[in-house]
Amino acid sequence: MELDEVTISRAILASQMETMLDLLEMDVAVVGGGPSGITCAVYCAEMGLKVGLFEKKLSIGGGMWGGGMMFPRIVVQEEAKEVLDRFGIAAAAFEPGYYVARSVESVSKLTAAACTAGAEFFNLITVEDVVVRADGRVSGLVVNWSPVEMAGLHIDPLMVRCRAVVDATGHDATIAHMVARKGGDLPIRGEGFMWAERAEGNILDHTKEVFPGLYVCGMAANAVAGECRMGPIFGGMLLSGRRAAEMVAAALGH
C-alpha cells in the first residue's frame, strides 16, 4: 500500500478531535492516572458511566510504575487480591496474605481493561482549576496541555463539564487543595507519617465526597484526612479506586 503522510495526520487529528468534542461533557472526570485513578476509571466505565481520565504526565501509572525504590514490583495484601485476579494480573504468594505483582503488568492490565470498558485517557493534560457555579458543586475541570504549564506560557485553558470529579492525584491531593484555596469548605489535614497498617486500614473510610461533586481516592484521600502513608503496598489504592467508583455510580443513579 502507498502511504500518504497527510492522511496519517488527518487520521490522528480527526480521531482525537472527535473524542475530545464528545468528552467535553462526561459523567465522571478522574484526575490522576495512578493506581487509584485507573482503578476508579475502569470500574466507572464498567458500570456504564462516561468517564475521562486526565493525567499530566506522558505515561499513565503514577507511583505504581516504579514499584518500590525502582524495583518494579508491588505488594498487595489479601483483601485486595481479588482486584488483581479480576483483571488477570499475576500475583505470587510471598508470606501468608502478602502477594507480589509486577508493577508494569499491573498498570498495563488495569489500563487496558479501562480502555476496553470505554474510559478515555487524556495524558499530557494538566488540570489547573475546577468549575464551581451558583449551585456550589464542582461541575467541571479547567484543563491545559502540560507542556504549556511546563514552559510557563501564558495560554488560556479549556473547560470540560462533568457530573462528578474524582481527585486521584496522590500525595499532593491537588484538586482538593484547589477547592480549599479558593474558599471551598474543605479542610485538608495533610499527610501523616509512614504507617502501612494504619494507612491501608483506614483508606476506605477516607474515600468519600469531600465537597459537593468532588470525591477523593487513593493517597489523596489519606492526605485530605490527615492519615498516614503506606509506601509500596497497593491494595488500598485499588480498593479505594473501586470504592470511589461505586460511590460516584450510586450518586449518579447507576
Ligand code: 48F
Ligand atoms: O501518585 P499516584 O500514583 O496516586 P495514587 O493513585 O497512588 C499512590 C501510590 O502510587 C503510592 C502510594 C501508595 O502505594 O503511596 O504513592 O493515590 O498518581 C497520581 C497521578 O496524578 C497525576 C500525577 O502525575 C500522577 O500520575 N496528577 C497530579 N496532579 C495532576 C495530575 C493534575 N493537576 N492534572 C493531571 N494529573
